[in-house]
Amino acid sequence: MSTQQHPLGISFEFFPPNTAAGREKLVGVRDALAERGPRFFSVTYGAGGSTQDRTLTTVRQVREAGIMTAPHLSCIGSEKGQLRELLARYREEGIDSLVALRGDLPSGMGGIGEFRYANELVEFIREESGDHFEIAVAAYPESHPQAPSLALDVENFARKVKAGANLAITQYFFNADAYFHFVERAQALGVDTPIIPGIMPITNYTKLARFSDACGAEIPRWMRKQLEAYGDDSESIAAFGEEVISRLCQRLLDGGAPGLHFYTLNQAAPSLKIVDNIVG
Numbered sequence: 001m002s003t004q005q006h007p008l009g010i011s012f013e014f015f016p017p018n019t020a021a022g023r024e025k026l027v028g029v030r031d032a033l034a035e036r037g038p039r040f041f042s043v044t045y046g047a048g049g050s051t052q053d054r055t056l057t058t059v060r061q062v063r064e065a066g067i068m069t070a071p072h073l074s075c076i077g078s079e080k081g082q083l084r085e086l087l088a089r090y091r092e093e094g095i096d097s098l099v100a101l102r103g104d105l106p107s108g109m110g111g112i113g114e115f116r117y118a119n120e121l122v123e124f125i126r127e128e129s130g131d132h133f134e135i136a137v138a139a140y141p142e143s144h145p146q147a148p149s150l151a152l153d154v155e156n157f158a159r160k161v162k163a164g165a166n167l168a169i170t171q172y173f174f175n176a177d178a179y180f181h182f183v184e185r186a187q188a189l190g191v192d193t194p195i196i197p198g199i200m201p202i203t204n205y206t207k208l209a210r211f212s213d214a215c216g217a218e219i220p221r222w223m224r225k226q227l228e229a230y231g232d233d234s235e236s237i238a239a240f241g242e243e244v245i246s247r248l249c250q251r252l253l254d255g256g257a258p259g260l261h262f263y264t265l266n267q268a269a270p271s272l273k274i275v276d277n278i279v280g
C-alpha cells in the first residue's frame with residue numbers, strides 16, 4: 001500500500017457502522033482510500049455520545065491502515081467528567097488528533113449539560129490536555145442554520161479557533177464563492193489556520209436533499225432541476241455528481257483551498273473518482 005501523501009492534501013470521513021457487514025465493508029473502503037495517501041481519516045460521533053464506543057472501535061479499525069485517524073467529539077449534553085475520561089482514554093490509545101464539535105441534542109434527550117458551544121469544548125480540551133491533541137473545528141461557508149447572521153457566525157467561528165483549534169473543516173457546499181467569502185471574512189478577524197472545504201460526493205438525490213435541508217447546505221436550482229430530471233437513474237446522477245463536484249474541487253484548489261475533506265458516507269468509489277479527476 002502506498003504511504004506517500006497526496007500532494008493536494010486530502011482526508012476522508014467515515015461514520016461508525018452499526019452492523020457486522022458494515023464493519024467488514026469499511027475495511028475495503030478504508031484500504032482503497034488509503035491508497036491515495038490521505039493526510040488523515042476521521043470518524044464521526046453520535047449526538048450526546050450515543051456512538052462513543054463505536055466511534056473508538058471504528059477509529060481502531062481504520063487506523064490499522066497506518067493513517068492518522070481523528071475521532072469526532074461533540075460536547076452538547078455532556079458533563080466535564082465524562083469528557084475528561086474520554087480524553088484520557090484517547091490519550092492512552094495514542095490518539096493525538098480530534099474534531100471538536102458542539103453537536104445537536106436529539107429531541108427528548110436530557111439537558112444540554114455543561115457545554116453550550118464548541119469554543120467551550122476547545123478550551124476544555126486545551127485545559128485538560130495542553131497541546132497533546134491537534135484540534136479541528138467546524139466551519140459553515142453558508143452560515144450555520146441557527147446563526148442569526150453570517151457575520152455573527154464567522155465571529156463565533158473565530159472564537160473557537162482562538163480557543164486553540166489548529167484547523168477547520170467546512171460543512172459541504174456547492175458554491176465555491178461562499179467558501180472564498182467565508183475564508184476572507186475569517187482572515188479579516190485574524191484567523192490564519194487552514195480552513196479545509198468539506199466535499200460531499202453526490203450519489204443519491206433524495207438523501208442529499210433531505211440532509212441539505214437539515215444542515216443548511218444549499219443545492220443550487222440548476223443542480224436540483226437536473227438531479228430531479230434524472231429520477232431514479234442512479235448512473236446518470238452519479239455521472240453528473242462526479243462532474244459537478246470534480247469541477248468544484250478543482251476551482252477550490254485553484255483558488256487556494258488548503259486541501260479537501262471528503263464526506264465518504266463509507267463508500268470509496270465516489271470520492272476516489274473525484275480525487276482522480278483533480279490535478280495539482
Ligand code: FAD
Binds near residue numbers: 045072103148170
Ligand atoms: P458551534 O461552533 O458551537 O456553533 C453552533 C451555533 O452556535 C452556531 O450558530 C454559532 O454561530 C453559535 N455559537 C457558537 N459559539 C457561540 C458563542 N460562544 N456564543 C453564542 N453563539 C455561539 N455532529 C455530530 O453530532 N457528530 C459529528 O461527528 C459531527 N461532525 C461534523 C463534522 C463537520 C466537519 C461539520 C461541519 C459538522 C459536524 N457535525 C457533527 C454537525 C455539528 O455538530 C452541527 O452542525 C452543530 O449544530 C454545530 O456544531 P459546531 O461545533 O459547529 O457548533
